[in-house]
Amino acid sequence: MSAPSRPLAFLVDLDGTLVDTAGDFVAVLALTLADLGLPAVSRAWVLQAVGRGSEQLIRAALREVGGDAALYEPAWARYQAHYLRINGQASEIFPGTREGLDLLKSQGLPMACLTNKPARFARDLLAAKGLAGYFDRVFGGDDFERKKPDPLPLLKTCEALGVAPPSAWMIGDSSNDAQAAHAAGCPVVLLRHGYNHGEPIDAVPALAHLDRLDQIRRLLAP
């Protein structure tokens, strides 16, 4: 891939990119399904299902355990109540994340967190993990009409930061992020430690594939 143009902003995904939130999803889904008298989904199932937003995750979990699709509304209500209560408790910041965010911040450019997670959950999680201060804006999956992999959230975030998409680097962990970035015209950098629907992320074209966010150092101007 050709050398990246100098970035003028960073759009950073949350789940699987900054924070390993799989444990929160596993715990909240288990509590939600138990409330409805249904069995839990496995961690392995969660790892390949996460990334398309909460609504899709709940619908897929109901299908997975043989629950009636009509249970979606009560499931969503229970899911929100549990998520708000335990958000972050079974999640860890990935190694190299804080150092990586410090490096990005040192570039003096606008930064947005752009996730498919509902905005309220995203804000609470960033605050709980001490990461909120890095971001000028935080946008969640319920802030726009469509979610990643649609380019709309990236285009709207670029507009909010006042930068053109080709100068806004999307940093993510899944083909959702990459597809959205490609369609929006944003360069993309991918982390290997996230959740790419069970597929290896190296197969997805990007400026770079990193094991840890602080490895982004080699892509930035000294």
Ligand SMILES: O=C(O)COP(=O)(O)O
């Ligand atoms: O589906 C989710 O909630 C996770 O989304 P994210 O990877 O865009 O943060």
Ligand SMILES: [Mg+2]
């Ligand atoms: Mg992600």
